[in-house]
Amino acid sequence: MAEKKWLTEDKLALILGLVLFGLSLFNFGGVDPLGWAVKSNVWLEPGQMFSAATGAYKGMSGVLSLILTWIFVTVMLAFGIRALGGDAKRFMVSFTLVFFIGFFCFAIGHYAVVAATPNQLAKYNLKWAMGLTGEAGFIVALLVGIFIGNFMPGLAEKLKPALRPEMFVKIAIVILGAELGVKSVDALGLASAVIFRGLCAIVEAYLIYWALVYYISRKYFKFSREWAAPLASGISICGVSAAIATGGAIRARPIVPIMVSSLVVVFTCVEMLILPFVAQHWMYNEPMVAGAWMGLAVKSDGGAIASGVITDALVRAQAMAVDGVNYQPGWITMAATTIKIFIDVFIGVWAFVLAAIWCTMIECKPGQRMKLGAILDRFPRFVLGYVITFIIMLLLCAKGGDLLKMGKTAIGDTGPFRAIFFVLTFFTIGVVSNFKKLWDEGIGRLALVYIVSLFGFIIWIGLFISWLFFHGVKPPLAS
Structure with missing residues (x-):
């Protein structure tokens, strides 16, 4: 149903x-x-896996907390799906499987041997642990999702009504704004620096990326303008949203942005599995550079911000293990998120520019005019939510004291939901990444452009620009 x-x-x-x-x-x-x-x-014992989010409910069993959360999230999303015109009952059945598979993957990632950092070894009576922190659960969810999507087509089909990674990550980002607003109270100078540097970085990177990918697609791979423009937007930096917006701006056939978007999802999985670990080993002494790099190099909203979350955990753990430096969590994620948010805002601007170019210089159809409303429709609404929650919490907690304590309790409430929606994002991105199906649809030549662009210059230019704007910027130390 539409x-x-x-x-x-x-x-x-x-x-x-x-x-x-x-x-x-x-x-x-x-x-x-x-x-x-x-x-x-x-955890070490299964009974330690789950608990209620705040001390006000410390007497509640973890299993009951899990069941209540599943009911609440399922019903809330089902109402939303119904409002969209979808089949709420089918969604609820599929989402139940998605929720429990994804969340148990997250729990597995919290196993102490996997998640415990060096300063936690004594607490869990361990001599050694991988030190990946609990965010390793995101990687587990992604890998399980990829396995289901590529080797269990029957199960993947049953999950299909609930496979909405873009919606899940956008909800998480709205919530994330509130958390970063509270954390920014303790470091207002750093927060403003991250925002300003992020804006500068994406403008510079986008203009370089897009032009290069478009040129390579046209000159060396002989793609038409209809294919080259969405391909440049999708590959260069913005991912799914940009490919779709660009396709609409230039009046491309629907298959064009769909194919490009599918390609973005596949390579996002690859980047998510590689880049955070590269950052962990070689960039732990420049944590904000690592976060910005995720925002510039990983293409989809969900993938970039989720990669920022993983990188946040891995880099902080490595800095603790090697240098004994304990950074506050969330700031590396903020660098990735801020850059990706500005990119999303820029999508609307770029769509307007491309629509103007196609209308006045390429297609030149008499009497055709650009409508401001069409451009406004492309503006990502969840970005507005991120900004609103960030500003509200920043203002509410700015005076510190009891208000700041209340703010921290408030984000203690929303934190579990943010984690849940990130887990759902990772898992569903994995499931929709059916590599064989995309190859059968003739995505090979597009993939070749992606590989050449990504590994030839996008990753490296993104790393250089991240270093240029965030070199020497450090997150606050944890108290």
């Missing part, structure tokens, strides 16, 4: 993210409405 015109998945993500954020604000009135949400813990 989505209703008044509501898109992007707007729905904004609404649902703001609902969760709004509920968390009751903490400023002394009420903790979401503290029962399930939180994954580093």
Whole structure:
């Protein structure tokens, strides 16, 4: 069933993210409405896996917390799917499988031998651990998703109604804005520096990337303009959203942005499995460079921000193990998120520019005019949610004291939901990455452009620009 015109998945993500954020604000009135949400813990015994998010519900069993969270999230999303015009019952059945598979993958990543950092070894009576932190669960979820998508087509088909990675990550980003707003109170100077540097970095990177990919696609691979423009937008930096927006701006056939978007999803998986570990081993002494690099190099919203989350954990663990430096969590993620957010804002601007060029210089159809409303429709609404929650929490907590404590309790409520939606993003990205199907559809030549561009210059230019703008910028130390 077609989505209703008044509501898109992007707007729905904004609404649902703001609902969760709004509920968390009751903490400023002394009420903790979401503290029962399930939180994954580093564990050795299965009974330690889950617990309620906040101390107000410390008597609640982890299993009950998990069940309540599943019911709440499933019903909330089902209402949203129904509002979009989808089949809520089919979604609920599929989502139940997605939720439990994804969340148990996340729990496996919290096993102490995998997740415990060097400063936690004594706590868990361990002599050695991988030190990947609990965010290793994201990688487990991604790998399991890839396995299901490529080797268990029957199960993948059953999960299909709930495979909405872009919606999941957008909800998580709206929530993330609130968390970063609270954390920024302790380091306002650093937060503003990250935002400014991120804006400069994406403008410079985008203009270089796009022009190079478009030129290579046209000159050496002989793609038409219809293919080269969405390919340049999708490969260069912005991913799925940019490919779709560009396709609409130049009036490309629907198959064009769909094929490019599929390619982006596949290579996002590859980047997510490689780049965070590269950053861990060679960039732990420049943590903000590592975060910015994820934002510039990994293409999809979900992939870039999820890679930022993994990199945040891996780099902090490596810095602790090698140098004994314990950075605050979240700042590396903020660098990746900030850059990706500015990129999403820039998509609308770039779509407007391309629409103008195609209308006035390439197609030159008499009487055709650009409509401002069409450009505004391309503006990612979840970005607005990220900004709103960030600013509100920043203003509420700016005076510190009890207000800051209440703010930290509030993000303690939303933190588990952010983690859940990130897990869902990782898992569903993996499932939709059916490599064989894409190859059968003739994506080989497009993939070759992607490989040449990605490994030939995008990763390296992104790394240089990240270093240029974030070199020497360090996250605050954990107290």
